[in-house]
Amino acid sequence: MSNSQLTAGIVAGRTDAEALASNFSDLHPPLDNHEARVAADRCYFCHDAPCVTACPTSIDIPLFIRQISTGTPEAAARTIFDSNILGGMCARVCPTENLCEGSCVRETAEGKPVEIGLLQRHATDTLMAKQSHPYTRAALTGRSVAVVGAGPAGLSAAHRLALKGHEVTIYDARRKPGGLNEYGIASYKAPDDFAQKEVAWLMQIGGITMVENWMLGRKGDGDLAELLAEYDAVFLGMGLSGVNALRLEGEEKDGILPATDFIADLRQASDLAALPIGRDVVVIGGGMTAVDAAVQAKLLGALNVTIVYRRSRAEMPASSFEQDLALSKGVRIIEHAAPAGIIGNGAVREIEFAYTKAGPNGLEMTDETFRLKADQCFKAIGQTLGDTPEEIKIAGGKIITDGIGRTSMARVWAGGDCTHAGEDLTVTAVAQGRDAAEDIHSFLMEG
Structure with missing residues (x-):
């Protein structure tokens, strides 16, 4: 969180360390x-x-x-x-x-x-817990694969390819691997640094090299043509790096930021008591990210936290369990409302919403409006792919793949949230990475 986003109402230490430890403990304690x-x-x-x-x-x-x-x-x-x-x-x-x-x-x-x-x-x-990996690599094939993205799809593909005997290099834009698992989920779902422990355990298969702080197409790193020149195949699993905009005047005001940034900052914080949080927090969106941001804001000590979604609760992408969890923590959910204005001088002070209704051409905003106090507003209205190689066909802002992950470009596969088949779920990304790896293996061995 940048200094420019720290307004008078956004302060650290709203909750003491003992309460924070309890608030962010394991959501589902393990069975004995x-x-x-x-x-x-x-x-x-x-x-x-x-x-x-x-x-x-x-x-x-x-x-x-x-x-x-x-x-x-x-x-x-x-x-x-x-x-x-x-x-x-x-x-x-x-x-x-x-x-x-x-x-x-x-x-x-x-x-x-x-x-x-x-x-x-x-x-x-x-x-x-036995600290040993249950799998042994097959005989080395002499083939190599580049995996772009160390999230669930990339890790799944890399492990399966290494298991088959290929040499794999994972390139990731962040300083730590894990993708969504490390940066994008609520801390209480995977405490005790589990995401990194899982990556370390997975890497015991051998044959996988990790390159961090490397972004596809960034000057000084490398592009797709260079990867294809060096490797026999490429798997793209870089997720979604951009964030959809509200498209409202004043969106650049202090206190307004992507929910994904807030969650990532929280996940990487060494001291939750030092993490600033607002008094009145508004979260715009209805998916799992919106719930994770809202619940964690409340657990950090925000006094009033409200999720506002443009459709009904039944239509929210977040599951009923997640919605009930939010309500149980004191988060308010307002349905059938969409953002219409941002009020504040330099920093956000209120968000204006218009109630919505179903119309002949889809959802429509009515003339009936209301305002919510907000010294902090998290946008959770979906993410975008960001820059991609021109050679890859895109539709709806995501990479087009066939049923097994092949893209429009020879020797290039893709999986996870960056593709049209992505569902913003770890388990779906794992499946797509695994299945693409099997097809890559078949291609390499036949070739």
């Missing part, structure tokens, strides 16, 4: 061995398990739960990692209520699903 066995015994081990179909990485969920129930959590972890090498993080951040647990037969029958996410975490944490 007994609790895991009890939770596993609730599974019906369905033959045509709907939870597997609902999982973007198609983990064999009944199998790994049965392995936990028989006292072999390490085997369960191997079942998970075979499909999802970032299964540890996904167990923490996946919207399971919309995916595997939402499809659980127990959820349909009783309204209480098997705790698949917690069981997955129990298994993966057990194996990762």
Whole structure:
């Protein structure tokens, strides 16, 4: 957070260190061995398990739960990692209520699903705690692949390619790998530096070199043509670096910034008590990022935090669990309203909103308006791709790929949020990176 964004109402130390430690503790504490066995015994081990179909990485969920129930959590972890090498993080951040647990037969029958996410975490944490990697690389192929982006898609692709015997170099624009997992999710979802621990564990496969502070196309770094000249294939998984604008006069005022920047600053802060936060915080948007920003603002000590979304709560991209979490922390949610004006002299003081309604051509803003006090306003209305090579076909601001990640350019694949198939979910990015890696491997070995 820059100094220019520190206005009179934005101060540090609104909450003491003891309360902050409690506020940002693990959102879902892990199960112990007994609790895991009890939770596993609730599974019906369905033959045509709907939870597997609902999982973007198609983990064999009944199998790994049965392995936990028989006292072999390490085997369960191997079942998970075979499909999802970032299964540890996904167990923490996946919207399971919309995916595997939402499809659980127990959820349909009783309204209480098997705790698949917690069981997955129990298994993966057990194996990762042994500090040894369960996979061994295949014989070296002599082929090399460049991966642009050290987020979930890039890490997943890199691990699968290294496992197949290829040499992989990951290039990332930030100083630490992890992408969304490191910079883009709420601290209480993955405390204790788990994102970096997971990357270090993944890198034990060998054959992966990490290059940090390197951006595709930036002068002094390199472009796509140079990568293709040096490597046999390239995988693009750089996520979304830009932020959509409100397109309102005064958007440049102090106190208005992207929610992603706020979350990244918070995730990298060494002392949360020193992190400035406003008294009256407004978050514009309705996705997971909006909720993460709003909840963390409240946990830091903001007195009034309001999420404003242009459509109904039922239409919010954030899951019902995330919405309920926000409400439970004292965040207010206003629906059917869109930003119409920014009021303040140099720094934001209020945000004006107009109520919305459905019209013949889509959503329309009405003449009925209201204002919210705001000394800090976080924009969470979507992200953009940023600069991309001209040779790659783009549609709707994202890279076009086929079903297995191939782009319009030979020897170039892509996956994750930077593509049209991205869903702003770690688990989807992992699946796309994995599947693209399999196709890259087939291409390299045939070639």
